Amino acid sequence: MPELRREPVTGRWVVIATERAKRPESFAQERRKPSKSRANCPFCYGNEAMTPPEVLAFRPEGAEPNSSGWRVRVVPNKFPAFTIKDEQKIRVSATSIMSNSEQVNEQEELGIYSHKPALGIHEVIISSSDHFKSLALLTNDEVELVIEAYCSRLLAVKDDPMVQHLLIIVNHGNEAGASLEHPHSQLFGMPMIPPVMAEEINCASSYFGKKGRCIFCDILTEELKSGERVISESEHFLSFSPYAARQPFETWIVPKKHLANFEFISLEEKKDFAFILKDTLSRVYKGLNDPPYNFYIHTSPKKIDTRKFYHWHVEIFPKLSIQAGFEMGSGIMINVTSPEESTKFLRNL
Amino acid sequence: MPELRREPVTGRWVVIATERAKRPESFAQERRKPSKSRANCPFCYGNEAMTPPEVLAFRPEGAEPNSSGWRVRVVPNKFPAFTIKDEQKIRVSATSIMSNSEQVNEQEELGIYSHKPALGIHEVIISSSDHFKSLALLTNDEVELVIEAYCSRLLAVKDDPMVQHLLIIVNHGNEAGASLEHPHSQLFGMPMIPPVMAEEINCASSYFGKKGRCIFCDILTEELKSGERVISESEHFLSFSPYAARQPFETWIVPKKHLANFEFISLEEKKDFAFILKDTLSRVYKGLNDPPYNFYIHTSPKKIDTRKFYHWHVEIFPKLSIQAGFEMGSGIMINVTSPEESTKFLRNL
Numbered sequence: 001m002p003e004l005r006r007e008p009v010t011g012r013w014v015v016i017a018t019e020r021a022k023r024p025e026s027f028a029q030e031r032r033k034p035s036k037s038r039a040n041c042p043f044c045y046g047n048e049a050m051t052p053p054e055v056l057a058f059r060p061e062g063a064e065p066n067s068s069g070w071r072v073r074v075v076p077n078k079f080p081a082f083t084i085k086d087e088q089k090i091r092v093s094a095t096s097i098m099s100n101s102e103q104v105n106e107q108e109e110l111g112i113y114s115h116k117p118a119l120g121i122h123e124v125i126i127s128s129s130d131h132f133k134s135l136a137l138l139t140n141d142e143v144e145l146v147i148e149a150y151c152s153r154l155l156a157v158k159d160d161p162m163v164q165h166l167l168i169i170v171n172h173g174n175e176a177g178a179s180l181e182h183p184h185s186q187l188f189g190m191p192m193i194p195p196v197m198a199e200e201i202n203c204a205s206s207y208f209g210k211k212g213r214c215i216f217c218d219i220l221t222e223e224l225k226s227g228e229r230v231i232s233e234s235e236h237f238l239s240f241s242p243y244a245a246r247q248p249f250e251t252w253i254v255p256k257k258h259l260a261n262f263e264f265i266s267l268e269e270k271k272d273f274a275f276i277l278k279d280t281l282s283r284v285y286k287g288l289n290d291p292p293y294n295f296y297i298h299t300s301p302k303k304i305d306t307r308k309f310y311h312w313h314v315e316i317f318p319k320l321s322i323q324a325g326f327e328m329g330s331g332i333m334i335n336v337t338s339p340e341e342s343t344k345f346l347r348n349l
Numbered sequence: 350m351p352e353l354r355r356e357p358v359t360g361r362w363v364v365i366a367t368e369r370a371k372r373p374e375s376f377a378q379e380r381r382k383p384s385k386s387r388a389n390c391p392f393c394y395g396n397e398a399m400t401p402p403e404v405l406a407f408r409p410e411g412a413e414p415n416s417s418g419w420r421v422r423v424v425p426n427k428f429p430a431f432t433i434k435d436e437q438k439i440r441v442s443a444t445s446i447m448s449n450s451e452q453v454n455e456q457e458e459l460g461i462y463s464h465k466p467a468l469g470i471h472e473v474i475i476s477s478s479d480h481f482k483s484l485a486l487l488t489n490d491e492v493e494l495v496i497e498a499y500c501s502r503l504l505a506v507k508d509d510p511m512v513q514h515l516l517i518i519v520n521h522g523n524e525a526g527a528s529l530e531h532p533h534s535q536l537f538g539m540p541m542i543p544p545v546m547a548e549e550i551n552c553a554s555s556y557f558g559k560k561g562r563c564i565f566c567d568i569l570t571e572e573l574k575s576g577e578r579v580i581s582e583s584e585h586f587l588s589f590s591p592y593a594a595r596q597p598f599e600t601w602i603v604p605k606k607h608l609a610n611f612e613f614i615s616l617e618e619k620k621d622f623a624f625i626l627k628d629t630l631s632r633v634y635k636g637l638n639d640p641p642y643n644f645y646i647h648t649s650p651k652k653i654d655t656r657k658f659y660h661w662h663v664e665i666f667p668k669l670s671i672q673a674g675f676e677m678g679s680g681i682m683i684n685v686t687s688p689e690e691s692t693k694f695l696r697n698l
Binding site: 081111112113167169170171175176177178186188190194195196197199215218219222225243244294295296298315317322323324325326328329330331332334 | 430460461462516518519520524525526527535537539543544545546548564567568571574592593643644645647664666671672673674675677678679680681683
């Protein structure tokens with residue numbers, strides 16, 4: 001089982017997940033190229049038995065679970081970074097939430113060090129049966145189904161007592177950390193509020209305390225007014241490059257309506273979110289020649305009432321630059337392309 | 350001139366350095382392979398005129414500045430992330446510090462956004478005249494000269510009023526962000542204490558407040574006692590994989606003597622530091638087949654009295670894993686190799 005370790009200087013928690021360890025020797029080998037082949041792909045039709053049993057699937061009524069014919073399929077990650085306790089593994093399903101447990105936080109102290117099991121959730125959302133079509137290439141309806149699956153799983157695991165925070169991410173392409181080629185997303189349920197989220201929540205709360213307004217709402221107002229970083233706009237969303245973009249072509253999608261939790265969006269907003277997400281990713285795909293990218297959805301942690309000051313959103317990062325010694329040692333990013341220039345390029349496609 | 354921009358949600362500062370911008374189109378091109386050639390290398394003998402005039406060089410007595418024959422050479426970065434003001438550019442040298450300036454912090458507010466010029470220092474330390482020899486392949490004496498140059502420049506620019514913090518970093522290999530192949534280090538002088546450093550200082554100070562001891566000294570004690578993460582040890586230094594390593598083969602070099610500032614080490618310690626740095630990098634080179642890597646030296650910010658609680662050290666990261674959506678969205682790293690396993694591999698070479 002993977003474990004969390006606390007870096008004693010900064011207090012940062014790290015997951016040590018030796019179950020998916022490579023042999024040290026294998027790091028010395030040359031990087032293999034992506035196979036561009038669906039042979040033995042566990043996410044393709046016919047290979048459903050290669051994954052753990054599904055926890056959710058959109059498939060024709062009456063069809064057998066874990067058979068082919070599904071449109072979106074959600075399965076536990078075979079090599080999870082966060083796991084449920086062994087004795088609980090039996091009862092994972094879309095409807096029954098993992099049983100609660102009072103003694104999940106068995107933190108152990110070892111002198112100045114401490115560690116505890118990395119309990120939580122790690123699932124894979126397979127976008128479609130098509131091995132070659134990333135979100136940018138799916139239809140709006142297909143992307144909407146993926147979003148439906150995101151919301152459905154977020155709501156299903158929300159009350160799990162092990163989980164403090166839920167994060168949906170997409171890694172696209174080998175260089176962006178996608179170990180399997182078939183397009184998919186991942187859902188992480190963590191036993192803590194992670195530092196990036198904690199910082200966002202604290203800062204948004206402090207801004208609200210001072211100004212009485214949501215910082216994200218204020219950003220939307222500013223971006224709509226200036227327009228110089230707006231990539232595209234729909235009825236309910238704005239897609240733009242943030243003022244202090246950390247990387248070339250960093251892009252945010254922010255809902256115009258103030259709402260802390262992504263999983264609470266309406267049916268109409270889901271449809272519109274599918275449109276703007278596909279539109280933005282298509283611009284990245286076309287303009288930058290299908291680059292590797294990462295994106296994540298920041299939604300409010302479940303146990304804090306952030307309704308007044310937090311605002312869910314998406315942050316997209318095409319993988320076009322390298323986080324090197326300066327960025328790592330300082331925490332300050334160096335961006336070689338201004339967000340205004342990135343915007344111009346993506347907007348005019 | 351590059352500028353700093355503040356991300357309004359988290360308060361993070363970002364450098365926007367459009368002077369070294371790539372054309373958006375060029376991001377779509379395939380990544381070129383390292384040339385493995387010294388043609389037109391600005392850091393090789395004979396090409397000294399291709400860099401800005403040197404600010405320091407170790408060369409035979411009486412030799413002309415900016416001629417060949419040097420052993421280590423330090424020049425301002427041609428495309429800096431932090432720059433001195435234009436009118437000050439004339440007077441940079443090893444001995445004369447940039448003139449002071451009271452009005453360097455011209456922060457400008459634009460609604461919720463604010464920005465200011467990225468004033469500071471960005472220099473390149475060329476390790477040797479050999480285009481193909483990284484630190485792992487130099488002799489101990491040659492590495493010692495590089496360390497001498499680090500200390501010399503840190504002391505020379507320490508009193509610059511623009512600079513709040515100094516950071517030395519090495520990017521080795523294209524995939525680790527080295528844009529020039531010829532082995533070199535970089536010195537950054539920043540107009541703020543960067544977040545990674547601020548966090549370390551705050552945490553170390555708080556630990557000292559509670560325990561009355563330096564956290565790094567306590568880590569040394571713990572690591573020497575257990576021994577399971579010690580890669581190598583010299584008279585004055587310990588090289589080990591930290592308990593909560595964020596990446597496979599992350600390695601720290603920590604001096605046994607409590608000292609906040611790297612640049613204050615003694616001659617004897619410099620010699621020993623050269624030995625352990627080369628020893629550690631040689632293990633990485635041999636064991637992992639000359640992987641790309643980053644390292645940085647964390648030394649105390651100059652304007653805070655951290656003598657009691659801070660402890661300078663080096664953090665080394667072979668570039669063998671990818672920071673993907675989860676790490677970016679959460680701030681939590683997933684490490685697929687335990688530090689104990691990394692240690693065993695590097696120690697037994």
